[in-house]
């Protein structure tokens with residue numbers, strides 16, 4: 389079964405993409421929806437290639453940050469040959485649910501791939517103030533924050549929803565707004 393609706397989430401590091409997706413998943417329930425992470429197959433293939441612990445890479449800790457730059461460069465090489473490689477891999481292994489929450493689109497080529505392969509999409513941009521992101525652990529890192537994976541969608545204009553996520557209250561409003569804007573049976 390193909391999903392009836394796919395929500396694609398984008399946002400700068402520590403804007404709270406994962407936080408919002410998890411909250412939404414809990415609100416909607418696992419029967420109808422699941423989170424799809426493009427970083428899943430990317431990290432899995434990177435770990436296999438480099439003899440690393442995949443589960444550690446998937447967690448939100450220092451291990452992930454340690455390898456972030458190299459992972460970006462390595463995955464850019466893969467994407468050069470096939471821009472949709474990680475999107476395809478993530479969707480092929482995603483569970484069959486009515487609604488997919490894709491938590492980490494980063495490039496115009498990700499948007500393009502989903503538009504080419506699925507019809508019912510909503511694009512959602514999450515943002516948070518720099519100071520707030522800093523309290524969540526963000527520090528500017530050269531080679532991570534000034535490259536395509538972090539900046540390519542900064543000038544993208546066709547968002548269906550643009551949400552500010554600075555605090556708990558914002559996140560609750562955001563969930564309500566997303567819930568109002570989606571429909572599937």
Ligand SMILES: Nc1ncnc2c1ncn2[C@@H]1O[C@H](COP(=O)(O)OP(=O)(O)OP(=O)(O)O)[C@@H](O)[C@H]1O
Pocket residue numbers: 399400401402403404405406407408448524553554555556557558559
């Ligand atoms: N509205 C919020 N209220 C409180 N804490 C939040 C909120 N949004 C995010 N956080 C916290 O901020 C941290 C970063 O959030 P999250 O991992 O969702 O960001 P992200 O955009 O997915 O980051 P990355 O791109 O680095 O994976 C987490 O510890 C999360 O719990």
